[in-house]
Amino acid sequence: MIVPQNLAELKSHLAHIEPETFFLAGGTDLNVQIRKGILQPSEIVFINRIPEMREIALQDGFISIGATATFMEMLESPIIGKHLPMLQTALQNFASPLLQSTATIGGNIANGSPTADVIPLLLVCDAKLELLSADGVRTVAGNDFYYGYKKNLLERGEIIYRVLIDQDAQQGRKFFYKKVASRKSLTISKASIAILSKWNSDRIESISIAAGSLNEYARRLPQTESLLTGKRRDEISDAILRETLSNEITPISDLRSDSDYRFEVFFNLLIRHIEDVTNG
Amino acid sequence: MKSPIRVDSHAKLTGITKYIDDYREDGMLEGAIFFSPVHAGKINKIIFPTAFDLTEFTLVFSGDIPGENIVPEPVSDQLFLVEQHIGYKGQPILGVAHPDRETVRSFVEGIKIEVDEFPALTATKAALDDAHNAFGREIVIDHGTHHDIDPMWIHTRSVYYTPHQEQAYLEPQGMIARFDAETRIMNIRGTMQCPYFVKSAVDQIMGSKIEGTIVQVAEGIGGAFGGKEDFPNIIAGVTALLSYRSGKPVKTILDRAVDIQVTTKRHPSRTEIESWLDPNDFTLRKLSVDYRLDAGFYQTLSPVVLARGVLHAGGCYKCDDIYVHGRLIRSNTPPNGAFRGFGAPQSLFAIESHMDDLAKKVGLNPLEFRRRNLFKSGDKMPTTQPVPENHIHDTLERLLDLSDYEAKAKDFAAYNSTHRLKKGIGLSLALHGGGYTGNGEKVLKSEIKVVIEKDATVKIYVINTEMGQGVQTTLAQCVAEELGHPLEKTIYMFPDTSKAPNSGPTVASRTIYIIGNLLRKLAREIRAEIGDTSLEEYIRQHPAEFPMERRAHFTPDESVVFDEETYKGTGYKDYSWAACAIEIAYDPDTWTVEPVKVWAVLDIGKVINHDVAIGQAIGGITQGIFWGLSEYFEKEGMGRMNGFTDYVLPTSLDAPEFVVEFIHTNSTVAKGLGEIPMDFPAAALRNAFLNASGKSINEIPLIPERIFREE
C-alpha cells in the first residue's frame, strides 16, 4: 500500500502507477467490491491524508469540492448550504449516515456506477472535474467524463482532484430531484432524475435534465432539453416527449427493476416537475 | 401496570452479551460448508483450488458420516451432505475447517465441481401453477354440509400468490462443536430455537462414535423468526463432524451472502379460492380453497406448515360448506422452512384479500361485508371445532373505534377525487391457533424443571430459547408472580440439554402459552406447598429440603381431540384474534405505495409484560407489512440476491406509525402472541391499495413494477 502524505508525494506516485492499482479514500465501495471478488487490486494508494484534496471552498466564483470530501462534510458545509442548497436537500438520504461519514464525492464519481446518486446532481449544475496527474491538473466537463458503463476519461496515473461548480448554478432556477428506490435510505436507485429549470412565468426558458440508472452511465438529456426549451406545458406533446426521451434513455431490466417501468416513471416525474411549476 | 425492565436489556445494549461468534476456544478451527452451485445434477468430481495447501484443511464428505446421513425432521428426507445427486442449488456438499476464517472461506469459494447437470424446476410460480409438481403430504378438510350450487349464487374464483421471505435475523447462523475425546461427548453451542432438535441431529450424524451430545445456546441469539428452527441441525451436524475429524473445537459462522442463499425461507404459496355468495344477504354459502406451498426439494417440516395453512384457510368467517385442499409442491430449490406464522400468513392473505374482492363485487364496503360473514361463538370452523368465543367481533369493534376507520374511508374517497396522490385504508382480520397443531402438544409432552437454591434463588430450567421475544423476562415473570418472589431472584437459565428437560421447540407461539402457563401451574403448586410464608423464611425453617427441585409435564386436556387423518376436531385449543387497519399513501406517478399508519387490536388473553408484547406486535406487523410491500426473494435467480443490498429490509425511515392495543387482557390464560402479528398486515396493506386505487392485485409484494404491469 502506498500512503502519500501530501500532494507532492501523491503526484510523484502518479508518475508510475501500475495496472490494477486502486485509490482508497472512504472505502465504502472498494471494500465491498474486493470482498465480493469483483476487484483484485495489485496495489492500493491511500489518498485520505492529503488536506488539499478534502477541502470545500469558494474560489473564483466556483464551489470547489475536494475529491475526498465526504458526503457528511458536504451536507454540513455552510458554503454548499448557502450557494447550492439543492445538493444538501438531495443528498440528505444518500446511502445512510454511517456511509455519508466515510463515502467521498470522488469515490462516487470514480466508481461511476450508473446508479450513483451524486452524479445527476453534478451534471445539471454543469460541474467540472479537475483531474490530477504527475503532469499537473486538467479540467474536463462533467458531461464529457463518462462514455460507457463504468468507463471514463481518467487515464492511468490520473485521479479526480476536485469538483468545481458555478456558485450561482442554482440561482433563479427551479430544482427538482427524485430518486425512485425500494426504500428510503440505504438504497440503490431504480431511476433518478435531477432537473434545474428557468422559467418565464409558465414558459420554460431553459432546462437541464439528468437521468441516473437509466443508461450505462448517468447523463444529461440534450435532445429532451432542447425539445422543452421555450415551451409551455400545453405546447408539449406527450407523444413527442416520449419519442425524444426514448432516444436518450435506454433503461435495462435487472434485479432491481424493469425497463418499461423505469422509462415510464422517468417520464411521469419529468411531467410532474413541469406541471408543478406551471400550476404554481 | 408498569412493565418490568427486560432482564437481558442492559447487557445487550452495552455489548456484554455473548453471541455465538463472540465465543472463542483455544486451538479453535473455523468451519465452512461448500454448497452446490448447480440446481440439479450428478457429481463426477470435486476440484479444490490449487493455491492452498490441502493438508492444512480438515475435509468431511458424506462418506465420512459415521451415523446416518439424514437430518431428523417431521419427514426425514433431507441429507446432511450430498452423496452423489444434487437436488438444489445451495445443497450442502462438504464441510471444511482451517485455523483462519478468511482462508477457509476463500478456499470454499474456490472449490469447483464437475457435474452432469440435470434439468431443474426453479421458477416458483410455474412450479406452483402445475399441480403435477405436488409431492408428499396432502391434506383435505371436508366436513361441511354439501350444498348443491344454486345458479343464482354469486360465484367468484381468484388466485392469490405470496413470495419467499427471508427471516433476515441480524445475526447469521453459527455453531461451535467441541468433541471431548475423553468423555466422547460432543459439545455444541450455537444460535438456535430448538436445542433438542440440534441434539438429535448431532446424535444421528455421529452415530455410535460418540457417547452423547450436549447442546447449549449462546447467551444471545440474534433473532430467528423460524429461520433457526431446523437449519441449525445441518450446521451443527457438519461442524460436529469437523470437530470429530480434526480433534479440535470448530466454529462455523455463515457469511451473510451464504446464509441468505442456502437457509430456509417462508414458503411461497398459491391459493385458489372459489366462493359462492347468497345474492340476498351476501353471506358465504360455499367456499373451496386450493392451497399450495412450494416446499423446495425436500419435505422436511413442510407438512406441518401445510397443516397450519389449511387450518387457517377459512379465516374468521362462517361458512357451513367449506372444502380445503392443501398440497406441497416440489421444486429444485432449497427446502423452505419455518417463518413466523408458519403457513397461516399465506392462507390468511388469500382469504382476507378475497373478502375485499367480494365486497367490491357486490357493492358493500369491506367492513359491512365482513360483519355479515364474521363467525360467532358456537359457529363451526372447517374442522367442525366450535368457535370458542366472540372475541373476533370485539377485536374488530375496538379497532373501528381506535382507527376511526369509517370516517377515514369516507374522507379518503373525497380526498382522492381531487388529488393526484391517493390515500387508502384497508382492513384485515386474523386468528391464530396457539401451540402445536392438533395432537402435537400431546405428543411433545413438554417437561419443565424449577430448582430453588438455599439462597432462595429460583432457577427455571426449560429448553426454550431467548431469541429476542423476551422469554428470559416473561417466563421468569410467570414464576415470580405465582411464587410471590422477586423477579431479580427468579432466573431463567440459558438452555442446556444436560440440565434442562425437553420443554419442546421454541416455535408455534407456544413458549408463553404452553411453557409459561405450565411454569405458572408448577409455581402455584410450590406456593401451595410452602404456604403463606416468604420463600426465604420457609428455607430457614426447612433447610434440608433445599436445593428443592420440582418438575412438571404438560398434561393435555383430554376433551381436546383431533383426527390427524380427516382433520376433524380441535385444531387448536385456544386461538388468538386480531384486527388491523392500515393507511397508505399511493403515488400513481411512480406506482409507489407507502404505509403511513397502522392500527392493530389483538386478543392474546392475559398479557405478561405489556412492553414486551407491544414490541412483539409491532415487530411482527412490520415484517408482515414489508412482506406485502417490498420483500421477496427469488430463488430462481439464486446467487444474485445474496445480501442486504439486494434483499431490501425496511429502515427507520420506512417505518409507519403504530397504534396497538390488547383486549380481553383480564383473561386467566396467556395465549399465543409470537406469530399472529405476521398474519394480517399484508392483506390490510393490499386492501388499502385496493381502496386507494380501485385495483385488486392478487400477488405480493406490491412493488411498483407489479402495480405498473397490472395497470
Next chain:
Amino acid sequence: MKIAFKLNEKPVMIDVDPMRRLLDIIREDFNLTGTKEGCGEGECGACTVLLNGKPVTSCLVNAVQLESAEVVTVEGVSETEIGQKLIACYDKTNAVQCGFCFPGFVVSSYYYLIHDGEPDLEKIKRALSGNICRCTGYTKIFEAVMMACELVGGQS
C-alpha cells in the same frame, strides 16, 4: 503496517495488514465483541463505531484509515455519562429484543444526542437510518432516543 490510534480513549499500537477491517481489529485484536458483524458490506449497521467522532460501519474501514484516529466502540460509549443516560432510556422503554443490532443503535443514537439532540422524530429516524433492526419495527427505539433527547438534550 504499524498504526497508532486511540481506542476508547486509550492509545494503542497495532502492526497489521493496512487493509485489515476495523471490525476485525476491534473484535479479534482487542476482544471487544460488543461490535457485531451482520452483513459485512455496510448495509446493516451492527458494526457501527465512532471514527473521529463520526459514526461509521467498521466493516468498511481499513486499518490504514486509523492512523492518529480516535475510535469509540459501544464499550466506550457505555462508559460516558451521556451514553449511560441513553442506555437507561433504552432500558426503560424495553426497546431491546434480540439485541444483535443494538450496540450499533446505541452508537448511532449517541452520536445524534451529542451532535444534535433535538427531540424531533424525523431527525431521529434519519440519524438511525443506517442501522437495520429486524425485531422491533423501530417504534420503541424512537421512543428511547426521544426520551434521551428530552433528558440530555442541550447538555452537549
